[in-house]
Amino acid sequence: xxxxxxxxxxxxxxxxxxxxxxxxxxxxxxxxxxxxxxxxxxxxxxxxxxxxxxxxxxxxxxxxxxxxxxxxxxxxxxxxxxxxxxxxxxxxxxxxxxxxxxxxxxxxxxxxxxxxxxxxxxxxxxxxxxxxxxxxxxxxxxxxxxxxxxxxxxxxxxxxxxxxxxxxxxxxxxxxxxxxxxxxxxxxxxxxx
Amino acid sequence: xxxxxxxxxxxxxxxxxxxxxxxxxxxxxxxxxxxxxxxxxxxxxxxxxxxxxxxxxxxxxxxxxxxxxxxxxxxxxxxxxxxxxxxxxxxxxxxxxxxxxxxxxxxxxxxxxxxxxxxxxxxxxxxxxxxxxxxxxxxxxxxxxxxxxxxxxxxxxxxxxxxxxxxxxxxxxxxxxxxxxxxxxxxxxxxxx
Numbered sequence: 001x002x003x004x005x006x007x008x009x010x011x012x013x014x015x016x017x018x019x020x021x022x023x024x025x026x027x028x029x030x031x032x033x034x035x036x037x038x039x040x041x042x043x044x045x046x047x048x049x050x051x052x053x054x055x056x057x058x059x060x061x062x063x064x065x066x067x068x069x070x071x072x073x074x075x076x077x078x079x080x081x082x083x084x085x086x087x088x089x090x091x092x093x094x095x096x097x098x099x100x101x102x103x104x105x106x107x108x109x110x111x112x113x114x115x116x117x118x119x120x121x122x123x124x125x126x127x128x129x130x131x132x133x134x135x136x137x138x139x140x141x142x143x144x145x146x147x148x149x150x151x152x153x154x155x156x157x158x159x160x161x162x163x164x165x166x167x168x169x170x171x172x173x174x175x176x177x178x179x180x181x182x183x184x185x186x187x188x189x190x191x192x193x
Numbered sequence: 194x195x196x197x198x199x200x201x202x203x204x205x206x207x208x209x210x211x212x213x214x215x216x217x218x219x220x221x222x223x224x225x226x227x228x229x230x231x232x233x234x235x236x237x238x239x240x241x242x243x244x245x246x247x248x249x250x251x252x253x254x255x256x257x258x259x260x261x262x263x264x265x266x267x268x269x270x271x272x273x274x275x276x277x278x279x280x281x282x283x284x285x286x287x288x289x290x291x292x293x294x295x296x297x298x299x300x301x302x303x304x305x306x307x308x309x310x311x312x313x314x315x316x317x318x319x320x321x322x323x324x325x326x327x328x329x330x331x332x333x334x335x336x337x338x339x340x341x342x343x344x345x346x347x348x349x350x351x352x353x354x355x356x357x358x359x360x361x362x363x364x365x366x367x368x369x370x371x372x373x374x375x376x377x378x379x380x381x382x383x384x385x386x
Contacts, residue, residue: 076339076341077339077341077342078339079330111384111385114380115380115384118377118380122376122377123373125318125373126318126322126369126370126373129319129322129323129326130322130325130326131326132323133322133323133324133326134326134330135330137272137327137328137331138330138331138334140271140272141334141344142342148269149270149335149344150345151342151344151345152343152344173323180315180318180319181315183315184311186380187307187308187311187312187379187380187383188308190380190383190384190385191383192302192383192385
């Protein structure tokens with residue numbers, strides 16, 4: 001099967017000896033491409049989970065007055081809105097990138113789809129890490145407060161909300177790390193044999 | 194074009210004509226390596242400036258009581274401490290990476306120093322962006338506050354401090370973007386052809 005793919009790649013001018021040298025390289029690159037696909041799926045699951053968790057995190061306290069309702073939701077905190085939007089965008093990108101990852105599995109030596117993936121992966125890694133760490137610093141503040149600036153913590157009151165958001169932030173940061181790892185993998189895949 | 198790419202793969206049994214084809218590739222890769230060096234210098238300047246600005250940002254209000262001194266400094270806010278440490282680390286890394294970048298200019302076709310740079314660049318890009326956006330969300334809070342969580346802004350009082358830190362955050366985010374761009378450049382430098 002390997003040979004038939006090579007022939008169909010249109011590499012007619014190569015001699016059989018160079019093809020024999022190319023085989024192990026091709027196998028390694030195919031392995032890298034499959035790893036890329038799996039990591040991409042994991043990152044997609046992480047960002048999707050993070051976006052949904054934060055979107056649904058919603059806690060109301062069991063008491064309220066005529067004018068005040070004590071409720072915590074993601075849109076009370078601008079960073080969390082950014083977090084949700086960014087993670088939704090990255091999830092969408094990762095879904096759209098799966099076909100390109102499959103192309104890289106089928107044609108492990110093709111450079112163009114790989115370069116496309118590198119460019120967008122870099123942008124999305126930046127977005128994911130930015131969203132994750134912006135929310136991490138806010139949720140740290142929600143847990144611990146900051147006496148120097150008189151910002152009081154609210155996680156004692158809204159424990160469930162804080163826990164949900166903390167989990168989502170961890171998921172998003174893991175996804176960002178996976179995307180950076182994808183970039184490194186891509187560099188190895190692009191390396192001349 | 195397909196054919197020329199196939200030929201220039203550096204396969205030993207090929208004739209001398211392939212060496213002539215390889216020359217422009219080498220020139221392009223040398224250009225990429227020089228661009229890498231320049232961008233690295235810019236990123237270094239940005240992270241160094243950010244770390245120093247935040248480290249020196251220090252504002253005291255012109256009134257104080259016997260027990261209270263109204264002063265804003267980076268170590269009042271944990272995110273800013275992380276910001277300064279992270280930017281100092283990235284500056285140190287970028288200084289150490291310059292020799293490797295020079296090696297890539299001298300030997301544009303060598304893959305190993307380039308791969309080393311990719312691995313560490315990815316980690317440092319993540320660190321820079323994380324530090325920048327964590328501090329960005331805190332400094333946004335310092336500027337605008339958040340009425341939903343009763344976190345009041347303090348930039349009216351400590352305007353100079355806030356301005357210095359905001360500038361440093363922008364510098365750090367620019368450095369992070371430059372590092373991601375370096376990763377993309379490295380992918381192009383590693384590309385076969």
